[in-house]
Amino acid sequence: MFLKPDFRLTRRLPYHLICAVLLFFAVSQAAVADELAVWNFNDSDLNIDHGSGTLTSNLNVANILFAAGTTNNARLGDTAGQALSLQGGTSNANNGRNLTFNVSTLGFSNIIVSFATQGTSTGFNSNQFQYSLDGINFIDFGSPYTPATAFGSLPLVFSLVSIAELNNNPNAAFRIVFNGATSSTGNNRIDNIVVEGTSASTSSIPEPTTALLLLSGLGGLYKMKRRRR
Numbered sequence: 001m002f003l004k005p006d007f008r009l010t011r012r013l014p015y016h017l018i019c020a021v022l023l024f025f026a027v028s029q030a031a032v033a034d035e036l037a038v039w040n041f042n043d044s045d046l047n048i049d050h051g052s053g054t055l056t057s058n059l060n061v062a063n064i065l066f067a068a069g070t071t072n073n074a075r076l077g078d079t080a081g082q083a084l085s086l087q088g089g090t091s092n093a094n095n096g097r098n099l100t101f102n103v104s105t106l107g108f109s110n111i112i113v114s115f116a117t118q119g120t121s122t123g124f125n126s127n128q129f130q131y132s133l134d135g136i137n138f139i140d141f142g143s144p145y146t147p148a149t150a151f152g153s154l155p156l157v158f159s160l161v162s163i164a165e166l167n168n169n170p171n172a173a174f175r176i177v178f179n180g181a182t183s184s185t186g187n188n189r190i191d192n193i194v195v196e197g198t199s200a201s202t203s204s205i206p207e208p209t210t211a212l213l214l215l216s217g218l219g220g221l222y223k224m225k226r227r228r229r
């Protein structure tokens with residue numbers, strides 16, 4: 001004996017529910033963030049690995065090194081590979097110096113910066129994240145952070161969604177100012193720096209009128225189907 005699917009059940013599905021599901025998918029699509037810039041350091045350099053942007057540092061060049069990385073915050077299938085490793089330097093000369101990344105956010109909003117980090121006991125233990133609207137003047141964002149002793153599985157996340165001036169800004173820039181190192185070889189590792197945002201093309205949640213049109217259109221289709229029966 002064969003089991004027959006009960007199509008009556010499908011017919012009874014209220015079209016409101018179908019519309020709600022369709023709208024849910026439309027809005028979900030809107031929430032998808034795109035990576036504007038990713039540095040995975042797997043090729044042991046400061047050149048960007050996905051997207052576009054520039055990364056510079058005023059630490060002594062001898063103290064800008066690379067060491068084993070992590071998959072924490074890795075994107076687009078990146079492997080752990082290498083991570084950036086920044087040392088305090090002779091006489092802790094690198095305290096107060098920084099890592100700066102310039103990333104145009106043209107066409108994007110809801111900017112979020114994240115990265116994985118870890119530090120040794122004598123490495124930089126008081127680091128300030130900053131952002132810039134003009135690429136020249138930097139503004140503290142949040143309190144200084146102390147890196148964990150291991151990368152772990154959760155990245156540091158700085159949500160700049162509330163800073164509207166960072167949206168669609170060709171001069172947007174971000175900076176980590178390092179402080180608190182107490183030995184020349186004390187260090188912080190950083191891996192998988194990601195700048196992401198919502199693109200203009202996917203950020204448009206249907207306006208009420210559009211949603212209404214969608215609903216009435218689907219309603220019409222449903223009625224036509226019913227009349228045919």
Ligand SMILES: [Ca+2]
Pocket residue numbers: 040041042069070079080081082083191192
């Ligand atoms: Ca890496």
Ligand SMILES: [Ca+2]
Pocket residue numbers: 040041042043044045046047048049
């Ligand atoms: Ca690279």
